[in-house]
Amino acid sequence: MIPYFLAIVLLAVGVYAIACKRNLIKVIIGSMICEYAVNLFLILMGYRWTATGAPIRTPAMDKAAGSADVVQRAQHFANISVDALPQALILTSIVIGLGMTALLAAMAIRLHEKYGTFDVAEMRKLQG
Amino acid sequence: MRDMLPLLVALPLGVGFLMPLLEKLREPEWLIDLLATLAALALLGMSVSLVGTANMDYWMGAWKGASGIFGIQLVCDGLTRLMLVTVHIVALAAVLFSTQYMRRYTSKGFYFCLFFLMLAGMNGVVLTGDMFNLFVFIEVASIASYSLVAFGCESEELEASFKYLILGSLASTFVLFGVGILYNLTGTLNMAQIRAQIPALADPKAPNLALYVAAGFLVMGLGLKAAMVPFHAWLPDAHPAAPAPISAMLSGVLIKALGVYALARVFFSVLGPSTEYAAVLMTLGALSMLGGVLLAVGQWDFKRLLAYHSISQMGYVVLALGVGAAVLAKGGPKPVAGLAIFGGLFHLFNHAAFKSLLFLCSGATEYATGTRQLKELGGLAHRMPLTSGCCRVASLSIAGVPPFNGFWSKLIIIVATAQAGYPWLAALAALVAFLTLVSFVKVQRYVIAGELPAPLQGVTEVPAAMQLAMALLAVVCLAAGVLAPFLMAPHIGFLDQAASALMPGLEAAKAVAVGGIAP
């Protein structure tokens, strides 16, 4: 339970950075921290807390697939490995985060060209 | 027919990625316009051909992946069909409008690329049957919309888009948190399979608190996309700053497809209606209605006023959905719940039509006169007859004046709310309708009626494509209003198929809507 709580703390740190920081780049870093928090949370969703032992895959699991003890060994291997689906979700989420960060950085560069500063207080509409 | 479902996502994606090629290979402008218009027409044709068909589902790649857990499923039920037609009518009007309007901006090829990517994202949102796929398509549409808001690259637009981006990415993070918690609780991402496991998790004797945490995260995230009042801070800056056809798309369909549709899907089809969720939806709806209209009355910027009214009208829709959920959760009379949901969805369709028309009119006014401030406009009725006529039609629709479509949907929502046992909320809805009327009388007086001020003496009517787009939406408003009693008839089946996707047992509600108001 502690790791889930720490992921929420990371999210809170990211939200603090978005809300309270005056430099545009620090706001961007805050949104990146929020993305890291949610990716961490999803990874933890896939972890098998009750599993013991290292998941080592042996060639014997491939041969004669269909015999009972090989099937049982393969099933045991699947049970002690982490869940693979959250990893696919996180890959997609990382790509989306990359797209947003690239867009944020491009906008920050253009805003700097307009105003000459990264300070949020100088820009009219970014209050709050 | 089933094979057409992925094409609704693949066609805009393909056209979207073809546009920068045409732009960079220096193809003529009319080719880009023609391709965009043909694509929008083809999508509208496909959506209309889906109306009235049976519910379909489609597994991508014919792969269910461990009995449905991994596979990606596309689902087309009544609500999907309603959203598809709504999205594509507004998209066609916006494409027609932007062929002329976007000449004043830099690159039309890139604009249409982002536009069609946003359209592909919205189509994906309404078609998907999988929670994570919902998140992915919400992100695709949102990122395209952030870029489109910033398209003009002036300082106002960049700031508005930056704020929208930060708040939008925070909302998406919350949505992903909610989806992650739901996956951990149920072990699957498919909406239908989650729904099957919810009664065990939400058992009143041993409720699983994590489910409510997930619901809370989803409400926060999707509520921001729908511009509900505690989370509305991005909308009054983003919608005015965007180019006018994009404002029409954002206000007209994006906050509906990404916000209200996703809220309805999650809280009716996935989590199932319960009294707590219904209370949350009704609170958000009531706050948005009141907050939006009170903030709008004092605005003097045309597009900012329209943006605040978007918040208020979305409050109507969410209030109606909340009332329907409350009645269903308490086990109250099904016809009342069906009427409320029907009213909400009808208002969603109507708002898409008249709000997009209003934004296109404001874009036409800005194109002709160069200003958005109400105090600087005036007396455009003679110089710009079609624009003023369409603006009048849309203002009367949003204010809820009888032969137009806004009247019917607001009436159904107010009556259903009163009958469900919330008379104060119904009175609030009526008050908000009155304030909306006041606000649009002000708009009419300052924009259309009155004297033409000296700086505006040389204005002429806008080009033909823009007029065609506005006329199209005005015809839709009029038709939906005049034909409303027929649209509610059971055998037409367009709107009540949508409502029956959200609740079972709608036959009695249909009879109520057609034959009279008493259940």
Added chain:
Amino acid sequence: MRGMTLIVRTVTSLVSAFILLYGIYIVLYGHLSPGGGFAGGVILACCVILLVLAFGKKFVDGLISERAPYLWDCLGALLFLAIALAGYYGGQFFYNFLVAPESHAAPVTAANVAGNYRLFSSGIILPCNIAIGIKVAACLFGVFAVLAVFRPMKTQEGETR
């Protein structure tokens, strides 16, 4: 932009070919080991960005035209879409029509064990990875190029998917 010091330039010229090869390996073996189109594309883009950072803007002046990133980006995405639409040939959108139909249900059996974990064992996943690799590499290099190299451009295509 100017280049960097002699040490950076020497090491880059020695190492960049291996980085490129590594990126291509990650793209091609994406269906067997971690990686795939996106990760391999990022590595390919980073290799070219490293070359630009180390040698300066004059490195790309003759090699990469201003519109090359856009063209390769769109071609990669359209190739991916074409592969997905070609699935209709097998009956469904995105269907894996390059693999025998019976292996959809039971991927690993005693009969086809010898054909597993090979380069061409995954059907359409390999061409999809290549298309995504091209797209992501062109896209990320394009973002870098527009922001840092072709600076006077006023428009911005912010979409990187």
